[in-house]
Amino acid sequence: MLNKIKSALTQLGIELYQIEQVKNESLECFFVRKNLDLKRSTSTEDYTVTVYCAFEKDGRKLLGSSQTNVYVGMEDAEITEALKKAAYAASLAGNPYYELYEGKQAEFVPSTAKVANQPLEKSMEAMVGAIYAEDTREDVFINSVEVFIARGTRHIVSSAGVDVSFGTCSVTGEYIVQCPAPQDVETMHPFSYADADAEALRAEVKESIEMTRARAQATTAAPTGEYPVIISGGNVATLMRYYLMRSDASLVYQKISSFQPGDNVQGEDIQGDKLTLVLKAKDPYSNEGIPMEDRTLIENGQLKMLQGATRFARYLGIEPTGSYRSVEVPVGSTPLETLKSGKYLHVITFSSFDMNPFTGYFGGEIRLAFLCDGETVTPVTGGSISGSLLEAQKHMTFSAEKYESADYTGPFAVKIEGVSVAGA
Amino acid sequence: MKVQESVFIRQKKPLLLKLRDRLLAEFEYASILAVDCKGRSYSVSGRNVSVSEDTRSGSRGFVVRVAKDGRYAEYSFNALSEGDLDKVAEDIRAVAEASNLTLPEGLRENVYEIHPGEETVFVGSTELDVDPEALGDEAILSRLTEIKDKGRAISDQILDFTARFTWQKYSKLFLSREKDMEQNVLWATGGISVMAKKGQEIKSHGHSYSKLGGAELLDEMGEDLESHVQVAIDLLQSQRMVPGEYECVCDPATTGMIVHEAFGHGVEMDMFVKNRAQAAEYIGEYVASPLVTMHDGACSAQQTATYFFDDEGTMAHDTIIIDKGVLKTGISDFQSARILGTEPTGNGRRESFRRKAYTRMTNTWFEGGTDSVEDMIGSIKYGFLLQDPSSGMEDPKNWGIQCMVSIAREIKDGKLTGRIFSPCVLTGYVPDLLKSVSAMSPTVQLSGSGMCGKGWKEWVKVSDGGPYMKAKIRLG
Structure with missing residues (x-):
């Protein structure tokens, strides 16, 4: 053929x-x-x-x-x-x-x-x-x-x-x-x-x-308000896709993203962990036959490069790298149990956790979360969280525990301060 | 005019009949679905022009379903010539017998009584006014460029303006011992999207168009461009929603998303078989306001999910799911209906010949009522007009609902204030939401621009809609 x-x-x-x-x-x-x-x-x-x-x-x-x-x-x-x-x-x-x-x-x-x-x-x-x-x-x-x-x-x-x-x-x-x-x-x-x-x-x-089993015990939603929210598992991977997409040459060329190498992508005055993100080559070649290799995209919050396929890379005058879909983020230094200190809402599953790379907004309906009022932990269900990564990225704390899936290796959980919860 | 038959399918049919007969000599049930699907996508924006065959959905291939000793197996493939018949038959036998597959201890294989279905011979084609292939790429791109140029000229505050058009023509042949069915369907979708930027944040607003038909859809595009551009600009000043339960008026697109996500997925009867849908326990009970009557069916409306028969050879239905607030029935594929002892409703659909058939929605919508939109807005002391839904997720087991809506227009003392809140997450318990419906406008509008997944995969074309609808909804 x-x-x-x-x-x-x-x-x-x-x-x-x-x-x-x-x-x-x-x-x-x-x-x-x-x-x-x-x-x-x-x-x-x-x-x-x-x-x-x-x-x-x-x-x-x-x-x-x-x-x-x-x-x-x-x-x-x-x-x-x-x-x-x-x-x-x-x-x-x-x-x-x-x-x-x-x-x-x-x-x-x-x-x-x-x-x-x-x-x-x-x-x-x-x-x-x-x-x-x-x-x-x-x-x-x-x-x-x-x-x-x-x-x-x-x-x-x-x-x-x-x-x-x-x-x-x-x-x-x-x-x-x-x-x-x-x-x-x-x-x-x-x-x-x-x-x-x-x-x-x-x-x-x-x-x-x-x-x-925990979800079967959960009958009510968390009260409406702002919480330190812990997101875990594959939802952390979804959150990290914002950086992958914003660093794509096609979005930069179209001025949808203003990311440039050297930018502090988490903004200034970062109070949480600084992000390091490595692009992982899961296939030996890209869709255009470009040899793929692991590359550091972000180091301590600073963008090191843009990535993308030939057309838009050429337009920007940068090396075509191929488009990446897999990332690795080093784990943080804070154990999950320490993240769970004080008051928090740990969302275990959403019906669907959405991250909009254009607006930076994230959100989803809660299927199971654990609400801690500082002393007692209660399983809750229903309601939703919503927030803006543009604001949240300044105070993210990554867990020391690791999570792996096909396209993500990195912290199991991230804690974000001041997330809006529409609940009971 | 009618959509033309597929030359590929016509040429392959004698070979497929030979394969069917050969399989029927060996298996107690054998069916073949042949698919020839092609389409083209066009996009014109300030920085990009593209026209390509729709390589994602375009496909040609076959799926064979057989049953041996009451056990079902399927084989999907796309190479078929006279010389391939032996290999195809061998591959089907291999998966049906599964002699190399050992199940873990405690697991067994389901054995079913085989129901071949009713004898049916059918040939049908949908209608179109303008054949997009005959119209040609140049004319389509020219029309989209005209719309894009008009849109971009409206304001220098916009980052970009995109005009899109897609058409898809598919032909399907279903063969079994009892059935010989052919259909040819063409649908078209189009859209505009406007992007505006403030700092790191991009706001976008779009409007979509769809129809069962061809390139005549291009004539419907391009109206009200000013208002769509203004919405994108207004969204830059939008505010964050204060979480809470509000009285809301949903536009037809938002009503459609609620119909689809809130209740549609919950009545897919393959979920009844798995004991995964709460709706199974509520047949015959009030689940919604008496104002609510809900339909689904490939022949319930003329839209992008219209077809004559489904991917299992069952003729299309118009199923009334909720009748004046009472849940009457679900929708089903062939196998689920046989297990549950109900009639199949023509909702067995595959993403492509490569995938399994599941119970899937088609054209899903609420009937209209008698209330005016002005009266609905006028009756609200504080609430929102919800527009521009973007995505949603089902929860049939627990009847939770999640929909993302891009625009919530504030209503105060019965009037729109001009303030916009965006984006909003719409959540709640489905029966609570549907029982709170207190008004419906007369005109029903359906939109078929989107695709629907089952969980996180299995994308099929659907349409949904309804009238303007007033209800109490939790927003975040």
Whole structure:
């Protein structure tokens, strides 16, 4: 198929292009209580071709681009037609000219994950086993489970010399924990790992079961007011995405973000912990075939660089780094138990925790939180928190405990002063 | 005119029939869904022009469902030629038998009585006025550029102005022993968004357009640009909401989000099967004000979630979920309905051929009433007019609601004061909110510009809406 596409591009005289080939296979299991309800497998091969067109208009040098799908099994004439359409579209979508990323041919980089190197069934058994190993009680139990084990390859070829390929793996899914008494409640737990990390999943499930039991005890919302709020787990990762997005060259070029290297991104007069954030290369290459490496984005509150794909990096005159999705934040020095001193509201789960990178506002409805009035800790549910990271980032305190997921490694919890709570 | 059939599906059908017959010789149930989905997205802003095939939703492929000894299995794939048939059959057999998969001790596999469904032969296509493919990229970009230029010229306070348009055409073929069904559907969505900036903070305001149809939607775009630009500028002066419970008037889009998030997810009957929805215990009971009548169904309205049959071969329905405040029924996929002993309602939907079918909403909306918007606002001593909802999350088990709303316009002594509060988190207990509904305006508006996820994934096109609605709502 790859050769067919290349041949069609040549015949059409298309000189600038990128082809991405993605092959995937997966095994998926769906459980209701302790019963396997449906098993699925997938096997797919997909091609996306980006066609570029360099031209001049009103004395300005422009580069347009357009993407098209090319489907496995397409006849030559159909491929030619799709590429011709894309080339025409590219000639209409002129943006300021930039040089494509120039790469080179490299050997296939295999995934070292267990998922890539053992039968999918083995990985499935490990993850399903991890979930149900903790499902040992009558009063709180696993209601339902979905597990997706996937692996494949990505191959990126461009007219600018890129020819790289690598193995990919993912282990994702969700489980629901139910506790029927004293009130019938559930909590939902999506998970995402780079490999079949059964030990980490089992630990998550164990904690989720305890959390759900606590939620069954929670009947009221916290009183309306302002609280020191502790956010934990994956919600800390959501909060950190603000910095990842604001440092993206595309947002800086569009003046949506004013981040510049050297800026103190947490503002002046920081009373809490200063943030250090490292971009983690989870794949060997970016979507454009740029070799990815770990890079320090923020050090002690100061922005060290901007990151992003070729087009907007070229516009800003910086090195294209590829777009990152994974970050690592060093843990703080304050143990979680110390963060929990005095009055606080520790939100364990939200129905959905939202972080708006444009406005800096964050918020969500509370499904379970622990409210401490200074002495007594009470489980609460309902109501919501809302705040602005632009204000909150000056007084964040990170926990010494660590949390890991597919795209985040860092403090398990962060305490933020003066967060507004709409409660009872 | 009618949406054209897919040449790809027409060409593959003989091979798919051969595959179906081969599978039926081996399995007690076998169905095949073939999908050919293509679309194009256009965007024009001050700093970017783009036009591309919608590579996220565009797809061609197949999903086979089989049952062996009452156990269901599925296989999704996209390579199919005469020479692939043996491999496809082998792959399906492998997942159905799952001989290499050992379940942990204490787990077993569900065994179901197989219900093949009613015999159905069907071919249908939706209507359009202007074929976006025939209109072409240049004309579409030109129209969007015109709207963008007009928007940007309104004020020098705005950071950027974007005009967008997307269309998607999909063709589906469903084959089983009993069914041979084909449909061709086209929908279009468009939108404008305005960005304004003050310091580090960006405020944006958008307006969306959608319809079951084609590029004729472009003619509906571009009105009231001044007012949308002014809203973005006004948002820069917006204030933080003081948490509390207020009397509110919801615009049709906010009503739609409440319908969808508050109650729609809670009546998806695959959640009844898992004992994950409180609604299952309230069938036949008052769950809302008598002013509330709620519909869902792919044929309940002409919008972006309209289709003729779902991804399991069940014909579309118009389901009345709440009738004058009383919960009548939920919505369901085929398998959930069979387990629960109810009729399937044509709500079995897949994100794509790559994914499992779940019970999903389609066009979901509240019927209108008899009250005027002016009277609703006039009756409020202190409260808010809620507009521009952005996102929401369901909680079917505990009937919690969370919606984000971008604009809360202050109402004092029955009049809008001009003050805006933003953003707002709308929360509460669903029956409390729905029972507090005290007025509905006559005109129903649906918007189909958004996508809906189930939990954190499985995105499908939906529409929702209703009339202006007055209710008591907790805001934060």
